[in-house]
Amino acid sequence: MVYLERLHERAMDRSSDPDVMARAFAEHYCKTFNENRAALGALYQEGSMLTFEGDKIQGAQAIVAKLASLPFQFHHIYTVDCQHYVPPQGGLLVSVSGVIQLAGENLRQECIQMFNLMPTLQGSFHVLNHIFRLFPLNYPSIPSELCLKSLSKRLEDSFSSSGFAVK
Amino acid sequence: MDPDGVARAFVEHYYRTFDGNRAALGGLYQEGSMLTFEGDKIQGAQSIVAKLTSLPFQQCLHHISTVDCQPSGPQGGMLVFVSGAIQLAGENHQLKFSQMFHLMPTPQGSFYVLNDIFRLNYA
Numbered sequence: 001m002v003y004l005e006r007l008h009e010r011a012m013d014r015s016s017d018p019d020v021m022a023r024a025f026a027e028h029y030c031k032t033f034n035e036n037r038a039a040l041g042a043l044y045q046e047g048s049m050l051t052f053e054g055d056k057i058q059g060a061q062a063i064v065a066k067l068a069s070l071p072f073q074f075h076h077i078y079t080v081d082c083q084h085y086v087p088p089q090g091g092l093l094v095s096v097s098g099v100i101q102l103a104g105e106n107l108r109q110e111c112i113q114m115f116n117l118m119p120t121l122q123g124s125f126h127v128l129n130h131i132f133r134l135f136p137l138n139y140p141s142i143p144s145e146l147c148l149k150s151l152s153k154r155l156e157d158s159f160s161s162s163g164f165a166v167k
Numbered sequence: 168m169d170p171d172g173v174a175r176a177f178v179e180h181y182y183r184t185f186d187g188n189r190a191a192l193g194g195l196y197q198e199g200s201m202l203t204f205e206g207d208k209i210q211g212a213q214s215i216v217a218k219l220t221s222l223p224f225q226q227c228l229h230h231i232s233t234v235d236c237q238p239s240g241p242q243g244g245m246l247v248f249v250s251g252a253i254q255l256a257g258e259n260h261q262l263k264f265s266q267m268f269h270l271m272p273t274p275q276g277s278f279y280v281l282n283d284i285f286r287l288n289y290a
Contacts, residue, residue, distance in 0.1 A: 051235045051248075081203045083282045085269060091240070095267045095284040110288060112265040114248050116239055129237045131248040135263060135288060 022082035022094045025117065025125065030074035030098070037068050043127045050130045063130075075101040075108055092117040092125065100134075110135040174236035174247045177270060177278055182229035189220050195280050202283040215283075226256035245270045245278070253287075263288035 032039050044050075044060035050067075051057075057066050077098040085091055094115045101108045116129035168176065184191050196202075196212035202219075203209075209218050231251040239246045247268040252261035269282035 049237045051237060054233070054235065079206075079286055081206065081284045081286065083201045083203060083208075083269075083284060085201075085282055086199070093246075093267065093269060093282050093284070095265070095286065097265065097286055097288060112248075112250060112286075112288075114246070114267045114284075116237075116246060116269075118240075129239060129246050131235045131237065131246070133233055133235065133248065133250050133265075135250065135265075 018082050018084055018092060019080075022092065023080045025094060025115070026077055026080045026096045029115075030077060033067065034073045038064060040064055040067055043125075044130075045126050045128075048127055048130070050132070052132045053134060071103045072100040073103060075099040078110075090119055091128070170236055170238065170245065171234075173278075174245060174270075175234050177268070178231060178234050178247060178249055181268075181280075182231065185219070186226075186228050190216060192216055192219055196283075197279050197281075200280055200283070202285070204285045205287060224255045228254045230254065230261065239269060243272045244281070 029040070029043070032043075041060050041064040044063050046059050048060055048063060049056065049058050050063045052066060052070075055066070057063050075098070077096060079095075079097045081095045083093045085093065094117060095112070096114070097110065097112045099108050100111050111132065111134050113130065113132040115127050117125040118128045120126050181192075181195065184195070193212050193216040196215050198211050200212055200215060201208065201210050202215045204218060207218070209215050229251055230253075231249060233248075233250045235248045237246050238244070247270060249266045249268070250264070252263050254261045264285065264287050266286075267282070267284045268280050270278040271281045273279055
């Protein structure tokens with residue numbers, strides 16, 4: 001009986017407003033990232049792709065390894081936008097803007113990411129595509145090239161000094 | 168051309184058209200295309216072009232910082248994620264933006280925009 005109730009719940013969830021689903025997914029993702037990063041593995045599959053600051057990673061295992069190495073937390077979400085696209089796959093595109101905070105530092109930085117969510121047979125979603133980018137600091141008074149390099153360098157320095165491997 | 172090259176070429180063409188001849192963007196959308204512009208949802212090439220040509224500025228220039236792309240599935244679709252800044256004519260500061268395109272192949276061997284999500288970044 002519990003199993004059937006859960007199926008019904010999931011069916012109802014899937015037929016609910018896509019904006020609500022997208023917002024719920026974004027919040028669930030960020031919360032899981034902050035509290036139990038290894039659990040993110042359940043959201044990715046073999047063919048999933050992540051591009052993190054230009055680095056391309058494929059497959060749930062490699063993606064979770066990359067996510068586990070990142071020394072920041074999601075601080076808050078600004079905007080969540082989504083669009084369906086029609087079958088045969090029936091995917092949901094979600095675009096999220098927000099702020100990350102570097103662990104143990106006062107440094108916060110805006111970030112943007114997009115997800116392409118595919119429905120699973122179990123009535124849930126998995127992440128087929130995921131792209132993550134930081135917005136440069138002090139934009140645009142510093143030329144973007146320099147901005148990105150200096151931010152990457154600062155993050156790199158923070159990463160190494162806190163004992164995390166950069167790559 | 169490799170996918171990254173295709174994505175880059177598309178993005179440059181899109182913003183060049185936007186900055187130089189906004190009405191011509193209609194050729195890049197179709198009936199089923201969707202645009203979410205700062206939270207407003209618009210569907211179909213005609214309505215999308217009407218929205219873009221009615222924005223409250225005449226001239227603008229897009230500066231692209233990053234372009235990332237990934238294939239979106241067996242249909243040959245491509246997801247393109249752009250970050251950059253828009254300079255409006257007569258304004259000192261630039262507006263940061265991010266934009267997500269979901270491109271689908273056309274029979275002619277080109278791409279059209281099926282999904283488009285645009286956001287300014289105010290913070």
